[in-house]
Amino acid sequence: MVNYKDLGLVNTRDMFARAIKGGYAIPAFNFNNMEQMQAIIQAAVETKSPVILQVSKGARNYANQTLLRYMAEGAVQYAKEMGCEHPEIVLHLDHGDSFELCKSCVDLGFSSVMIDGSHLPYEENVELTRRVVEYAHQYDVTVEGELGVLAGVEDEVCAEHHTYTRPEEVVDFTSKTGCDSLAISIGTSHGAYKFKPEQCHIDPATGRLVPPPLAFDVLDGVMKELPGFPIVLHGSSSVPQEYVDMINQFGGKLEAAIGIPEDELRKAAKSAVCKINIDSDSRLAMTAAIRKVFVEKPAEFDPRKYLGPARDEMKKLYMHKIVNVLGSNDKLAK
């Protein structure tokens, strides 16, 4: 049993309370490898932002959950070495799918876990989430639950259609489970293909696809039922079209990849939404930068020469999200 506090990590409770009060959101970035982790921490330190490092099922399968946990411990020391005396770094399990998995992460030193029972019948979701909360709270680990189903594909989380969260269920769910935050479904979606072209219209000025708007009425309904309660948005990458273009220009083949407009995320960040999950955008930044090196310098074979530029590009993206979209810069407690 390792307690996250001994690793220098923090849970989400205090940072979410401040984010709701201050009208901004904390970035939750997924990580799978060292370069991504370095880029996230460099961006968080330079902007003085709290940050959530998320570990998905795919990341655990790819990189090993024990190794990722030690990397997060290293991340705290790395931030301090860069001059951040009191970094606020959360190590969060993304889409935990069983009590046993959540327990193993709590025992390993995670400071926050998500238990995703959103695909289960309501009462089973309540029961599973309640059990995880009961265990996690013994160690002051915070728990994210989910109501409603997001469309799209994220590692092994996959659904054809979304089902919006029902505001009439949220009070019952949060009071019965005791969860610390709630992921809701208002039309965001996992992956880089969030919308089918037929769901979009074309912007005459740019010729780009414009996705349907998020269901802010559902978010308003949830906030009315649960004033001041921390809300989470998954599947909130914007799929920057400059990266899609760059990938395609350098030999890639991404067709009609489309995300959530940053204006909508800015609006959400000002509300009770205090955690916004971003994964696909950093995948796109990394792929675009690597493809560019491969095309422009075909003789290059030192991985540092393409992973380095990829790291720089991801860092640029993370800083942009923190400063220009979520507004979590300069929000460290001390």
Ligand SMILES: [Zn+2]
């Ligand atoms: Zn998700």
